[in-house]
Amino acid sequence: MKSFSMLRSVQQELRFLFGFLRNYHSTSPNNLQPLQHSITAYNKSLWANCRNFRTKMGSEGLKPVTVACIQLCCTEDKTKNFETARSLICQAKEKNAKMIFLPEAFDYIGRSKEESAQLSETLDGPLITSYRNLAKELKVWLSLGGFHEKQTELRDGLLPWMTNNHVLIDCSGEIKSVYRKVHLFDVVIPEDNVNLKESSFIRGGNEIMKPEKTLIGNLGLGICYDVRFPEFSLSLRKMGADVLTYPSAFTVPTGQAHWETLLRARAIETQCFVIAAAQTGQHNPKRASYGHSLIVDPWGRILADAKDDVGIITAELDLNQVASVRKKMPVISHRQAALYGNTITHKYSIPTGESDNETFSFGHVSVKMNAVFLESELSRAFVNKKCVVPGHVLISSKRVAMRLCDLSPSEISDIFTLAQKVQTIMEAIHGASSSTITVQDGKDAGQTVQHVHIHVLPRKENDFKENDEIYERLGDHDKGNNNIKWREESEMIIECNQIRDHIMQNHVNILRN
Known part of the structure; x- marks a missing residue:
């Protein structure tokens, strides 16, 4: 780098010299033309040497690094899982692996949602502490995919919520990054x-983590189901990722159909190495995983495949290959981002009767789809269990997010655009010309369900003695200290169907947008 700085300094001095001579001989500029041509030629030569110098330094400085994937068949026995993983990590170390990747649910796979919650730990608990000590002892980096992190909030007032975490630990035992899975597997x-409905016991994350600098380059963290979303991997690539990792526990049917195809596609489109450690085999009578941990190069070639056995695979990662592939096929620079536009489209639909018995997560509450009267791509509108005024309805994001600040710009646009449509519909139904539209954003603002949602309340003249009284009513309407009754499901279904019918008869244009 010192040589590069020296070349740059010489170039700057030549520019200064030419400017000085030009000003000095301003009365006879033609006399400077030979000197100008000489300086320009020398300047080009300097920059050519500079580029060659950088290329040479880059190729010589990036040495291949051995990485390993650990393939496990975890059960509810956390101690046994750790001992198996420890043994395989030590074997990988003997094979000169500098960075070792473990699959999703490396800590345990419970036999039920209740058991999973009971077995969960915090990041400073004994299990992660043991892995940190192991990384420090062996002087290796560890990628721990799918750690069940225990949350303080309780689900149904009994068991703790969890997040599904990808924890990255360096060779000194320090936690370098924690990514919380954003795409939850509800299939x-x-x-x-x-x-499987992961959202019934797992809280989704709300952030794609910036790739972490490691000894194998900038590492982008994902988990399992994330691999199905190309925008996710492209976002990591745009943030500078050289390597993407998807620790997984694919089911056997989905693994047989899509596993290899998805991983190779993510490698090809991002021109990154892809590392995917996987669970394999029968975990319990209800759960089995596909296996086939893979390491894929930026050209989409499979470097290693663990098949369906518990064990390890290794491969050498050469970052020069990343640079070479991107130079040969510069797809990122060829992207026409201005033409793609915003992938969020404001399209609306009414749930079909076939889905009415299905449920969705509204914070810690499961709500039947027979309460939903209008949906957009990222949000849904549904009738309320306890209404302050007639026509008081709710709109929530489809993704469980606690606060308004947790929503992405696309989700913000989507939920408030849907709120506009719902306002128009509810005012028409109730003969109102005004609405109170509000968000109780957090516990201290009166939020009782920890899931961001908008209240839409059609308003009429003199509906309250004091106009602002509605905010007091809204603040305690679901706290039990008022005369507002909880509605029966049958009453809510009737109202929902009436709203659906009204939309079909009077606002069908909304469904065509």
């Missing part, structure tokens, strides 16, 4: 005996 495939 029901009856014919394949798949029925």
